[in-house]
Amino acid sequence: MTQEQKLQKLIALLENNDIPVKSDRGNFKGGLVRYHDNYYFYLNRKLEPEAKIRLIKRELERWPEQRPDWHRELNAILG
Secondary structure, eight states: OOHHHHHHHHHHHHHHTTOOEEEEOSSOOEEEEEETTEEEEEEETTSOHHHHHHHHHHHHHHOTTOOTTHHHHHHHHHO
């Protein structure tokens, strides 16, 4: 599986769990953001797919409200 395919699967994982993914340009890398009672995941468009994958993985591993099966899903996607 290519890096781009892995990235698309990770984005689908987030969106299937009610975390919209926003992609924009700017002076930031991105990450998980809570705004009111909703979560959003921001990604910088200029980052390479590998950097986006590392960012998503790191944020999901640190997220205190994560579902218990996310580690299994992450490992299945990332191998």
